[in-house]
Amino acid sequence: MSATPADTSKRTWIIASGCMGAAGGLAAAVPFVSSFQPSERAKAAGAAVEVDIGALKPGEKLTVEWRGKPVWIVRRTPEQLAALPANDGLLADPNSKRKPDELTPEYARNEARSIKPEYLVAVGICSHLGCSPSDKFQAGAQPSLPSDWKGGFLCPCHGSTFDMAGRVFKNKPAPDNLEIPPHMYLSDTRLIIGEDKKA
Numbered sequence: 229m230s231a232t233p234a235d236t237s238k239r240t241w242i243i244a245s246g247c248m249g250a251a252g253g254l255a256a257a258v259p260f261v262s263s264f265q266p267s268e269r270a271k272a273a274g275a276a277v278e279v280d281i282g283a284l285k286p287g288e289k290l291t292v293e294w295r296g297k298p299v300w301i302v303r304r305t306p307e308q309l310a311a312l313p314a315n316d317g318l319l320a321d322p323n324s325k326r327k328p329d330e331l332t333p334e335y336a337r338n339e340a341r342s343i344k345p346e347y348l349v350a351v352g353i354c355s356h357l358g359c360s361p362s363d364k365f366q367a368g369a370q371p372s373l374p375s376d377w378k379g380g381f382l383c384p385c386h387g388s389t390f391d392m393a394g395r396v397f398k399n400k401p402a403p404d405n406l407e408i409p410p411h412m413y414l415s416d417t418r419l420i421i422g423e424d425k426k427a
Contacts, residue, residue, distance in 0.1 A: 235371060275391050276422030291352065296419045298352040298360060299409055301419065308392045311378040313337050315391045320398045321405055333424060337407045341393040349421065350394040355404035359385040
């Protein structure tokens with residue numbers, strides 16, 4: 229039995245409608261599927277950050293953002309470095325042995341917690357509840373600090389204190405030292421945060 233012109237026309241219309249529907253469905257699916265891809269902003273948030281530290285003077289701090297976190301770069305004075313060993317007996321984890329792979333890369337497991345002793349590179353987030361500690365670089369008695377304070381950081385939320393190497397003092401709410409992010413020096417004045425020689 230042969231198809232009539234009406235059947236052929238109907239079949240053509242059904243095929244055309246199906247193709248149009250498939251094309252429409254595909255067009256609707258493309259933005260939906262692409263929404264699962266990370267945005268440019270999200271990609272940038274995880275990217276390494278290059279920092280020029282050439283203008284940073286001793287005793288100064290520079291803050292940059294990496295992965296949505298504040299990262300401090302502190303150029304310590306010779307006096308601040310010399311004071312670090314005197315804190316050891318007062319600290320909860322002076323040698324950064326607690327959670328070493330999580331908080332302190334191998335190249336920063338030293339008294340200064342740094343590649344170059346002069347520079348501290350640390351994530352500026354308290355290990356207690358995620359507050360951002362304040363700079364208390366000046367040595368000596370100050371409100372909320374001991375009379376023999378040698379300089380460091382004070383978390384104003386619950387009173388945790390950290391020395392100039394980001395090491396937490398004993399008997400404070402913060403359980404751990406400040407995190408040292410992966411980083412390396414590209415030159416004497418350029419630093420990259422988020423990458424190191426292992427990456």
